[in-house]
Amino acid sequence: MITVGILALQGDFDRHQQKMATLSVKSRLVRTAVQLAQCDGLIIPGGESTTLINLLKKHTMWDSVRRFGKTKPVYGTCAGCILIADSIVEMDQDSLHLIDISVQRNAYGRQVDSFIDDVKVQLNGTLDSMEGVFIRAPKIVSIGANVTPLAWHNDDIILAEQANILAGTFHPELTDDVRIHHYFLRKIQKSMY
């Protein structure tokens, strides 16, 4: 029985928890290092990355999450993707360096530029369509040699993985689609056996 942690310092953690409930998977909201230690994987939700960094650092969670990501699966969406990236372009902002990607914040513009569009996803060898929800979304502007792209919007990579780490710029938790969350659960299961 796996337990998926959802970082609940700030952001749309509710929606990720609802996804886990839909998939009949045990999840817990994580606000402390003690709670994190009881999880087999961690979702870092969308929200405001500056706020999340602030709260992680203030209450000594920064190093706990980084250590967690060295050995266990982490899935970052939107702000979560920014947090786990290796670097942020055009901004002086710290990150956890868990996946070798460069990310640009608010790459599409402000809220009036937020959009929903069809995206292409390749999770198990076949290319499928999916609804992509982008809210003040970042862009993955470059990926390292050991990073595999898994989804695209036009020519932009919007989901990428490296070993235990999954990073996405869009919000499957705001749709009825469970494929990405299911894929992350498989990653957790594989990491345990």
Add this chain to the structure above:
Amino acid sequence: MQDAKAIKLKIGLAEMLKGGVIMDVTTAEQAKIAEDAGAVAVMALERIPADIRAYGGVARMSDPAIIKAIQKAVSIPVMAKCRIGHFAEAQVLEALGVDFIDESEVLTPADEAYHVNKWEFKVPFVCGCRNLGEALRRIAEGAAMIRTKGEAGSGNIVEAVRHMRAVQSGIKRLTTLGDEELVGEAKNLGAPVEVVRQVKKLGKLPVPNFSAGGVATPADASLMMQLGAETVFVGSGIFKSGDPAKRAKAIVSATTHYMDFDLVARVSEGLGEAMVGIEIEKIPAADRMAERGW
């Protein structure tokens, strides 16, 4: 279908702001302090509510120059207020690219009969409420986020508590009703039956439910979160206090960790002077902002 996508994007941004603190700011410098303290968004204003109250006269949308300067200073979402029913101010704010519009009772209402038809906009709206009926009317008009009105600029939490309790008990009551009672209840609430039915089914509002109006301390923030708020707006409470940066950080921590009372105690220490509060009874009825709108 286009509408379904639009509202998904609007509510989506409100979801991203959950568990955070939205702070009123009047300058780029204050906006930066708010962002550094961990605010999830800032409300760009010409005057904070306590000063609007003191200044008197007609309170309007902020000078676009102030909003632009604040947008330039921070990377977090920037919100701004339009007067109730003043859709032209809302159009200006949308043109400026603000991320959220607060159709707010803090400003002097422009229309005594109608609120803005928020479905017509691409930018999401937040609206204030005192009870469930008011919340559902705003949702029916297209609001993507609801907040309690509280009494802005009072430094007094009592009205925010009254409004949050009214909304929550209204929701609880709805969940106990039979389907045959919903049309009658919709009539009592003054809200469309479709939205009433949705709330009964969900057991909560169909949009995020935040709190505003009177938050001045970390414990105030914890109180509102425990009563069911999903995020806290702090207006005058921060920049009318003795040490805004320290108080802002403390309120952010207390909002996130609202059930960790040791932590709330720790961050409440030595914050200096809080804003001076006003007893609600001492505010003449005509000056009570919460009574504006319907």
